[in-house]
Amino acid sequence: MARQSRTQGGHPEPTPPLGFRERLGAMANVPQFLAAIWRTSRTLTVLDLGLRLVRALLPVATLFVGKLIIDEVTRLIRGGALSGGVLDYEHLWWLLGIEFALAVGADLLGRVVSLVDSLLSELYANRTSIELMQHAASLDLEDFEDADLQDRLDRARRQVAGRSGMLSQLFGQAQDIVTMASFAIGLAVYTPWLILLLLVALVPAFLGEIHFNARSYAVNYEWTPERRELDYLRMVGASANTAKEVKSFGLNPFLIERFATLSRAMYAANRRIAVGRASWGGLFTTVGTLGYYGAYALIAWRTVHGEFSIGDLTFLSASFRRLRTLLDGLLSGFSQLAGQALYLEDLFSFFRIQPEILSPKDARPFPVPVREGFRFVDVGFRYPGAERWAVRHLDFTLRAGEVLALVGENGAGKTTIVKLLSRLYDPDEGQILLDGHPLAEYDLEELRAHIGVIFQDFVRYYLQAGENIAVGRIDARDDKIRIEDAAARSMADEVIGKLPKGYDQMLGKFFKGGVDLSGGEWQKIAIARAYMRAAPLLILDEPTAALDARSEYGVFQRFKDLSAGKTAVIISHRFSTVRMADRILVLGNGHVVEVGSHEELVAAGGQYAELFELQAAGYR
Template sequence: MSITTLLEGLRDALRRRGRVWVHVPRLLRSLWNTSPALAATIILLRLLRAIQPPLVLFIGKLIVDEIILQTATPAPGPTLADWVESGRLNAVAGWLLLEFLLVAAANVLTRAGTFVERILTELHDNALGVALIEQVARLDLLDIETSAAQDRLQRARAQRYIGNPLLSAVLGQAQDGVTLILFVAGLVAYAPLLVFLLLLAVLPTLAGEAHFNAKGYGLNVAVTSERRQIEYIQHVGSAAESAKEIKLFGLGSHLAARFAGLAAGVHLANRDLAARRALWGSLFGAIASLAYYAAYAVVAWRTLSGALSIGDLTFLAGSLLRLNGLFERLILGLTQIASQAQYLDDFFSFMDMRSSMAVPEKPVAFPAPMREGIVFEKVGFRYPGTDRWALRDLSFTLPAGGTLALVGENGAGKTTIVKLLTRLYDPDEGRILVDGIDLRQFALDDLQRHVGAIFQDFVRYHMTAAENIGIGRVERIEDRPRIVDAAQKSVAHELIESLPQGYEQMLGRMFVAGLDLSGGEWQKIAIARAYFRDASLLILDEPTAALDARAEAAIFARFRNLSETSTALLISHRFATVRMADRILVLENGAILESGSHDALMALGGRYAELFELQAEGFQ
């Protein structure tokens, strides 16, 4: 390997290490922006605490020198009163009082600083939490649903909490830095070469810690996937919603063994790294201690030779002791900050992600109400990371005010159509038109504001019944009459009225006084949420999968009464549900196999008729 290659490798390593510190000023700015008054108070308190140790030590030197001076001259008398009356205790008493005040003030400053920092870091943590939620909401489904993206999000979510200890570490380093400068200034006046001796002695510790911090970060990144599996298994194994199935299938031991195996692998990797770090750290620590005692011996000899006073010895010995600790603490602190800053990069790099969805320069307003309808024009789409076409050359029309049902086996492309229509993804081929306007010409939030959707895997929000419906359009969440109307359309009103606290009943068991619902009852709430959105396009993906036949019939009796300005897309495996649609598309491998009304498809005697008759036989 050539010298040039080695130098280039070293330069790249230094550049990577330098990038680690990029986000520290950004973190400090965010802390300052959270509350400039509190941040300024913290800086002032830290500065006062930094000045206190050198002052106390120097005053101690003055006290020792004054005592030696007084003991070298005849006493003014045998009693304390004689000393007080002579005034020869004034200097010692004054220095003692000042030292007492400094020590007492240090305690007050420490407690005040801890109090202010706790308040500010909590506010800052809350601000970062809000920012993370908003960032996830801004990103596209494409940006966050892959396994790699989930690993990145997991690290960002975990590293949000790195900010507070990192801030404390940075502030502590700044405080120690001021203290060190003051001690060095005092030591340089007596023995400047000793400072360089101590500094050189701790350089091996600096190199070692930097090396092992980098190794630790690399290991943490490498096991992110395993950690996510560990957290998932722990959640499944201990969550109330999975308890019945785990007990029935006897999965407890299996999950525990799988958890133990994954955790053991991560533990062994961490243990090996920690063992090597401890071994080298002990060696480097011994070198630093040797340098400290060598400097101490030099100071002791200079005192014996008369070059330094006993007070100087007291000050220098204390300074050396403090400097030894400060040098090591600063170096270890800097490497730890560098280590934590690497994790901070996980957070800020996620926060810096921008949506990959194309944004129109001059967005067109979404047509409300729709007058022509929706057209898929030779649409093709492949999911990221695969060559398989989920949809290919797909063309169909959904007229305004009409109802279109999608039928097909799993993987036929039904949910992909919904994702494209709601612009969670953009097609790779073709285009989707609304009243003749390409979907990509609408602002994304404007488009999605006019779409109401209920998915089979809908979210069960641990909020009140009213909030569960109202979040369908959060700007109108306080509109109780509209919430009640949406609940009536979804047959959820009677259910909610029967709850102990009605619409104010907390749902789910995550919080105190929460009441869990059955799957079908939750589904009624979710359908009400879609109705409350009052959207131009209503998408129902398996909307009645958990409902009984009576509830399903009641819901679709209301569904047929949608206003003419509402357009509906329905996905269901229940043919009793889809038969009410104006038009039915039978999908297979991302293409349209059959198309027509229920009666037309039954008369055709093709795949739809075959599936309908198979399902009907199951009820005979």
């Protein structure tokens, strides 16, 4: 049935969460993100966390050893001044050696952690990209023709790479929490009230960061269609595929102006947020600095009055400064993490979209051979969001072993019938039977594997010539004999024979060394894919539009000869080709208007005869 973009359970796409509670609620995505990291590599994840735990304790240990060194130096100075004797430096050297070892260890650990982070991030990005491609492949064709879903897919793609850095940030914050806890314990032993002062100074900055991160996400969310348009304009304005027409029509000024207008609007929206963040951030930072120096002054005052040693002063002031920096970073990082979690929703919500066209349990195997054929029983279908029916009340049979041609003006429903036969869509009304059983009862993958279909808008793959043919049956891509046979059947062998590297030649100008083909040559390559499939049902949906009349006639004559004993569907505007079919189905406004052979339809003097006469008159 036609429907809107939907997630699992049929819920529509959520609006971007902007409330404080909703922003914090987005943190529920973090466990799912961590689970994905764990699945990526358990070994690297455990190693990363273990190294970070050790690294988290090094700062407070280094600072405490520094306090001991200062106290030892102070003791030595006082001892020497009082006694005038020889000083014992052994304890001081040991402390200096320990601090040196801690400094070297911290540096080495930092490098190893960065290495593990980068490896784990890359593995995560690669794995998630594969999962994204796999999930996209499972979705219905209807989903890819939905602009809203295209926006969601675009956001999901961006988050695959964009959220890789979140791993380092998330693990870094966990490390900082451990470091903070150790510093807090040290401060609590001396002056627990400093921690309270610290929190009062930093909470406003934390709330400000959360606010501006949410606003930034809202702009990114709302401007997704415009950002996709910018990507499209950037591609059209500087692409080998569009260069000829863009230059011929003088479109560059128009495309550049449109890009400039959109990009200026996006810049203005982002600038407002950036200016607000910088202004309020400066104010909040000043408040935090005042809090730090107020605490520093109090520690210095108590040291002067003998409550703390010089080493204690150094340890406490440095601990407070480090704790302030860590807490500031943690609160800021948490607000950023909440923002990152909003973006994670873009990725995970895409994974929650579920296809509706699926194989049923205990699915029927595809019948080999097909005995009765395909029967459309009062079939009706309209595309999502469309008021007009693409086809309705269709009743006809595609008999096993016959070649059926579909004829009609543009929009008559010819390609829709092909999509319904391939079960790229399911009917909204009626049903399609295969050998007397509903098409929906058959295994979906097996059904499509037994149908060889080439559409008018076939894909030009920037792969080797042999691989371009092999995509028709990709699991047989190493079968050179099969590839060459398919090329000979479609007359693509003549095209490939002229290429410098033959079947190993890279096609298209996208990659270095590639050779581009003419439209007709590309079409012969595409038709070879249908023969490569060797399916019992072959469908050619106007894939020869770029061929001249003689070449098209030759292709279809060979197609008719080579498809003997197979069921086939041909769509073409050329009646010299259509007349080779066993039967012709004439469509008009989504309905079957006439059915019969070429001779029968011409003799009937109906719509087919009229279209035939119009085309024939053009050749006189």
